[in-house]
Amino acid sequence: MYKGYSVRMPESCVNINMCGTHAPLWINGAHPQLQDGVVTRQICGNWNSDCCNFKSNPIRVKACPGNYYVYEFVSPSGCSLAYCADVRVAAPTPTYQPLTISNSADPCYSYTVLDEPWRATNYSDTVNAKCDQSVSWVGWYRLMYKGYSVRMPESCVNINMCGTHAPLWINGTHPQLQDGVVTRQICGNWDSDCCNFRSNPIRVKACPGNYYVYEFVKPSHCRLAYCADMKVMTQTVSSSADPCYSYTVLDEPWRATNFSNTANVKCDQSVSWVGWYRLMYKGYSVRMPESCVNINMCGTHAPLWINGAHPQLQDGVVTRQICGNWGSNCCNFKSKPIRVKACPGNYYVYEFVKPSDCSLAYCADVAVAATPTPTYQSLTNDGVVTPTSTYQSLTSTEVTTQTVSSSADPCLNYTVLDEPWRATNYSNTVNAKCDQSVSWVGWYRLMYNGQDVRMPESCVDIYMCGTHAPLWINGAHPQLQDGVVTRQICGNWNGNCCNFKSNPIRVKACPGNYYVYEFVSPSDCWLAYCADTEVTTQTVSSSADPCYSYTVLDEPWRATNYSNTVNAKCDQSVTWVGWYRLMYNGQDVRMPESCVDVFMCGTHTPLWINGTHPELQDGVVTRQICGNWNSNCCNFRSNPIQVKACPGNYYVYKFVKPSDCWLAYCADVTTAHGATNIPPLPKHLVKQRKRRSSANNPGQTSTSEGF
Structure with a gap:
């Protein structure tokens, strides 16, 4: 302070x-x-x-x-x-409240484009050498070369290049997206020394969209200039300009999902589509709908919607299937796929093509109108930099800004659906089930006799899954990184695997190798969602998820506030098998992430985890283990262990024998919290644990406790 x-x-x-x-x-x-x-x-x-x-x-x-x-x-x-x-x-912190640090805009969206061809690493002009010390540098800059993104060179540049005498290069690697803002040393080549001039350091940031921004400052001397590396131009930007900055605005209010005009029906097959388009509605950024749109909306007969989730910034350009609703079938028209890209500033661009039929038109989902991030500058086709417009959110009741994360992650907020009659190998024509009569609410995790299963991805024989026309998912299940996707549902009947094109559902892949489904009422009765019993071994790995296959380790002497030098413990003498969940008197705790005083945790040298615990999405990670002794917090660098974060706000650890005796794993009592309810445990795992529990050391209990 x-x-x-x-x-x-x-x-x-x-x-x-x-x-x-x-x-x-x-x-x-x-x-x-x-x-x-x-x-x-x-x-x-x-x-x-x-x-x-x-x-x-x-x-x-x-x-x-x-x-x-x-x-x-x-x-x-x-x-x-x-x-x-x-x-x-x-x-000011009169009550010791901290500083507000992030009061300026993200430099990835608040920069000046620096497009001066003389900065190129292959350009020389000793007669008119440039001097960046004479420039009034203010804020952040994005390097470009004739409209293409480039970056500073990371290695020595020949003298008299970059339009100056001593060209400046970045002494180090560029950061990754996750690194945020970093500081880098700047070197200038002169007198046969690549770093003869150690100029003032600059700050650098990697941005979504595969470019960098630099906070340039006056160099330490004249006749120095920042370089633009021509060798990485084609790596940073494809042969054509980034579509996020090279598009046509498509602002036609009749495309709105709430607009209908059957007297003057539009047909996108008659449009000459060229390049990329950004959808807008009366000046507001919108996107294509991700779910079925009622017929005769979007100013056409069969409105087109995107059958899948929009990409994330890191996904780059993706291809998505396009569906058109007609004849009580949300995907009656499987139109030509299009390419989509998510752009910095919270908008999307689409490479529209002629649809497969007439009286089809691309929709603009006015329910998700968004505000683009203001203040950054974009590049037009002719290389002229122009500020983008600033749009305010709509206040009209017909258009609202979508709140995406209003509910909990469905991977942690679902209902288990374990009804054996849904199995793909079960038939009962006498008492056929009808999922149209079910009041579906929220998300569901499919199980079969306590084991994780998923919906089948291929045709199921009629009269199976306890119904007449069994429902299967027409498409592949998503990956973890795909987030929530929309999938078409088919029902087999009358010799046609997709005779019933039922209402689409949303699906998500979850950490722990399972899926959740947002089931809805099917389009007809005597249809029921199937559970594919043939993929139980594919959905649950050969070894169970450690979040549901562990031993509870509840030994109060492991507490970070407990000391007993008379009867010091030694974890090297323990036969460690598998995974463990740390608890303290029935409450969840975790290992400490910082140094623990000697003689605590019931031992001489307490062991702590040298690093942070993982997040749910990280899966299983490896962490270094340190033991405090002889005034050195990491005097003992013990054997690394594996750690995993689990749904329900707890961690599991794959403990191994420490490198020495009189070392013991600690339980950080400052992190204690009540055991959280978690998804029900598969029955086969409960049985496995009961068989194993007799082999545990005293003080250890099976995982049937605490659930």
Whole structure:
């Protein structure tokens, strides 16, 4: 803090003799986000015209709720070095409330395009050499070359190139998307030394859409200029311009999902479609609908909708099936597929093509009207930079901004549907079932006698699944990264596997290798959703998901606040088998993520996890284990273990014998919370655990407890 105000360490070079020392220390990299947990950052000290002349000992940093940071400071590598407090980011904290750090726009959407061909690594002009020290640099810049995204070179550039004498290049690799804003050293080649000029460091960020932005500053000398690497132009941008910045706006209100005009029906087959289009409705960004649209809407007879989820930014260009509703069949017209891309600024572009028939038209879903992110600049076809328009959200009752995450993740908020008569090998024509009579609400997880199953992806014989016309999913199940997708449902009858084209449903793949389905009433009676009993071994791996196949480890002596030097424990003597869920007196806990005092956790050298715990989507990860001894938090680098985050807010650990005796795994009692209800345990796993529980050490209980 600075005089009661929250501050943080500087992320860029600090002038020598500041911060009350000779060589002021700054953090060489961006501060972490909340979700990053504890991270390690390099520390630099400015001296002798080199911002990182002193590469001091790294420190650990963590972002905290309340918008402040904590640092695990260590002794610097030399004397006359001191950690700095960046007073430029100070904010009033009369009640010790932290600084609001993110008060400026994301630089990925708030930049100036720098498209000056003389910056190219293959351009030389010694007569009119440029000097970037004379430029008034303000904010962030995106490097381009004649309308194509490029980046700074990461290796030495020949002298007299880039329109200057000593061309500047980035001494290090560019960051990844997840790295956020990083600081990089800048070098200038001269006098046979690629880094003869160690110019002022700059900040860099990787952006969705495969480009970078740079916070350029005045170089340390004249006749230096930032370079644009021509060698990576074709890698950064495809042979044609990025469709997110090269499209035609399609703003035709008659395409709205709430508009009908049977007297003047539109036909998109008569349109000469060329290139990419951005859908808008009266100046507001919209997208194509992802579910069935009523006939005679969107200004046509058979409205076209996208049969699947829109992509994410990281997906790039994807291909999606297009359906047209007609004759009580949401996908009666399987029109030609189109390509789609998600763009920075919260909008989509579509490569529309002529539909397969007339009286079909692409729809604009006015129920999801969105506000594009303002203030960034886009590139037109002729290379001229123009600011995009700023749109405000609609307040009309007919168009509202969609709230996507209004309910919990369906992977953690579902009803188990375990009805053996749904099996693909079960038939009962006397008491045929009808799913049209079921009041379907929300999401469902299919099981068969306690085992995970999924809907069949191919035709099922008639009279199976306890009904007349069994329903199957016409398409592949999604992957984890696909999120929620829409799938067509077919029912076999009268020699036609898709005689009944029932109402589409939504599906999601979940961590733990299972699926959830948002079932709806089928289009007719004597139809029922099937459970494919032939894929139980495919849906559940040969070894059970450790989130549902573990041993509860509830031994109070493992607590981080417990000490017993007389009867110290040794986890090297334990026969560890499989996975374990840590508990403390019946409450869920986890391993500590920071150093634990010696002689705690009922042992001499308490073991803690050196890193953050994973998220649900991370699956199984490996973590380093440290043991505190001899004033060194990681004096014992014990054998690594595997960890997994589980639905229900707990973790499982695959403990192994530590590297030495008098070491024991700790349970962090500060993280204790009541055991959370989780999805029901498959019966075959319960039986396995009961058989195994007799082999457990005293104090360990089977997982039949706590559920």
